[in-house]
Amino acid sequence: MPERYYKSLRDLPKEEYLASGHRLCAGCAAGTIIRHLLKVAGPNTIVVTATGCLEVATTPYPLTAWRVPWIHVAFENAASVASGVEAAIKALQRKGLIDPSKRINIIAIGGDGGTYDIGFQALSGMLERGHKVMYLLYDNEAYMNTGIQRSGGTPQFAWTTTTPAGRVWKGKHQPKKPISDIVAAHRIPYVATANPAYVLDMVNKFRRALEVEGPSFVHVIQPCPTGWRFDPSKSIEIAKLATETGMWINWELDHGEFRVTVPVPKRKHVKHYIRAQGRFRHLTDEDIEKIQEYINKEVERINKLVGKEVIGPLAE
Amino acid sequence: MSSELPTWKEIPIAGTILEPGNSVKYKTGDWRTFRPVIDQEKCVRCLFCWAYCPDAAVKIVEKPYRTQSGREYQFSVEIDYDYCKGCGICANECPAKAIQMVEEVK
Ligand SMILES: Cc1ncc(C[n+]2csc(CCOP(=O)(O)OP(=O)(O)O)c2C)c(N)n1
Ligand code: SF4
Ligand code: SF4
Ligand code: SF4
Ligand SMILES: [Mg+2]
Numbered sequence: 001m002p003e004r005y006y007k008s009l010r011d012l013p014k015e016e017y018l019a020s021g022h023r024l025c026a027g028c029a030a031g032t033i034i035r036h037l038l039k040v041a042g043p044n045t046i047v048v049t050a051t052g053c054l055e056v057a058t059t060p061y062p063l064t065a066w067r068v069p070w071i072h073v074a075f076e077n078a079a080s081v082a083s084g085v086e087a088a089i090k091a092l093q094r095k096g097l098i099d100p101s102k103r104i105n106i107i108a109i110g111g112d113g114g115t116y117d118i119g120f121q122a123l124s125g126m127l128e129r130g131h132k133v134m135y136l137l138y139d140n141e142a143y144m145n146t147g148i149q150r151s152g153g154t155p156q157f158a159w160t161t162t163t164p165a166g167r168v169w170k171g172k173h174q175p176k177k178p179i180s181d182i183v184a185a186h187r188i189p190y191v192a193t194a195n196p197a198y199v200l201d202m203v204n205k206f207r208r209a210l211e212v213e214g215p216s217f218v219h220v221i222q223p224c225p226t227g228w229r230f231d232p233s234k235s236i237e238i239a240k241l242a243t244e245t246g247m248w249i250n251w252e253l254d255h256g257e258f259r260v261t262v263p264v265p266k267r268k269h270v271k272h273y274i275r276a277q278g279r280f281r282h283l284t285d286e287d288i289e290k291i292q293e294y295i296n297k298e299v300e301r302i303n304k305l306v307g308k309e310v311i312g313p314l315a316e
Numbered sequence: 317m318s319s320e321l322p323t324w325k326e327i328p329i330a331g332t333i334l335e336p337g338n339s340v341k342y343k344t345g346d347w348r349t350f351r352p353v354i355d356q357e358k359c360v361r362c363l364f365c366w367a368y369c370p371d372a373a374v375k376i377v378e379k380p381y382r383t384q385s386g387r388e389y390q391f392s393v394e395i396d397y398d399y400c401k402g403c404g405i406c407a408n409e410c411p412a413k414a415i416q417m418v419e420e421v422k
Binding site: 019 | 327336376
């Protein structure tokens with residue numbers, strides 16, 4: 001089992017470090033994710049955010065929703081800026097200008113566009129240099145802030161404005177890039193995937209990611225009502241379906257030890273997830289079967305890695 | 317609001333914002349077309365609504381409550397209508413079906 005720092009929702013800090021009044025769309029799960037990240041991190045935290053919906057919607061000048069020190073520089077370099085912040089804090093501690101025993105969390109946050117694609121070089125460098133920074137990827141599976149363009153994180157067959165659905169195209173051609181596997185290949189201390197529908201699993205991973213010595217990476221699925229085309233009240237329901245269908249598996253790799261932290265004894269058919277979202281409305285039942293086959297293979301791969309059946313067979 | 321904005325000579329260098337969390341000056345409650353209404357009788361204080369709300373608009377308040385059937389709670393859960401955007405996640409996720417989405421009408 002993963003570390004259980006928080007056992008019930010009542011154990012979570014009541015303080016809010018992401019203030020209300022931000023302008024994320026109604027029902028945007030990014031708000032849920034970041035609220036919990038900051039609850040876990042607490043006030044001794046510096047956040048660096050790449051541009052994207054989160055950055056734009058939380059900091060419309062002269063207002064900010066952040067109650068911790070926060071900096072944005074550009075789209076592509078959140079990990080580089082965070083590396084610099086970490087190096088600066090270390091230098092100030094060495095000089096005795098900041099109490100050397102004080103633990104200061106440094107968190108870099110990027111969207112899927114900012115992480116899979118444009119910020120990848122900066123991220124890889126940060127991981128390779130070994131900065132003690134937690135990187136959070138909030139994955140809404142497209143460049144949402146600029147109007148729903150496809151990214152390396154967009155799943156196969158999803159409609160976006162740059163992967164249209166019509167007679168010739170059925171949305172995006174390529175499958176989702178396995179970004180967390182690629183990050184794991186950097187052999188950093190901690191890599192995890194999480195889902196805001198499973199709040200306790202998610203916050204325990206945040207806590208672990210902030211605790212390890214060296215870089216850590218947490219990849220969180222973030223349903224986006226605007227870009228995925230569903231009613232805002234369904235954000236958490238759809239997030240849950242992603243895990244119940246095996247479309248999104250919650251795992252962690254802690255110092256080389258791999259675990260699936262949310263086992264799914266019986267899997268739902270992926271059509272329940274797909275049919276709930278307008279971005280997949282062009283798909284036929286046969287198309288959905290192709291997605292199902294892809295998941296079946298992925299589940300088999302994960303079960304093999306764990307050495308037992310943590311994600312069960314298709315049940316409904 | 318524009319008349320209160322500082323001039324370019326007055327704003328801090330690099331556009332720094334010196335007031336953490338001042339987004340609370342911007343009330344997002346008027347985005348709402350449906351308002352969540354919690355039935356304190358049905359609420360089992362599970363805190364799912366509080367945990368899932370993207371806008372920190374569900375508040376845990378120190379108001380003890382005794383249900384008609386005699387259950388005692390040390391706290392209650394209330395909606396902050398200044399910021400609730402009316403997304404409906406709380407109502408959709410409430411396991412006790414204690415939250416109704418009611419249309420905002422004048
Ligand atoms: C170098 C550069 N290219 C393009 C942009 C325009 N831009 C701003 S946000 C954004 C999309 C961000 O997508 P993602 O990282 O997935 O975050 P999301 O908006 O989906 O949360 C783009 C293309 C920019 N700010 N800088
Ligand atoms: S477009 Fe999507 S990711 Fe962006 S604020 Fe709206 S719901 Fe959130
Ligand atoms: S989700 Fe429902 S039962 Fe749980 S605390 Fe909220 S209103 Fe009460
Ligand atoms: S309707 Fe949405 S914004 Fe309002 S309290 Fe419920 S979850 Fe929060
Ligand atoms: Mg995105």
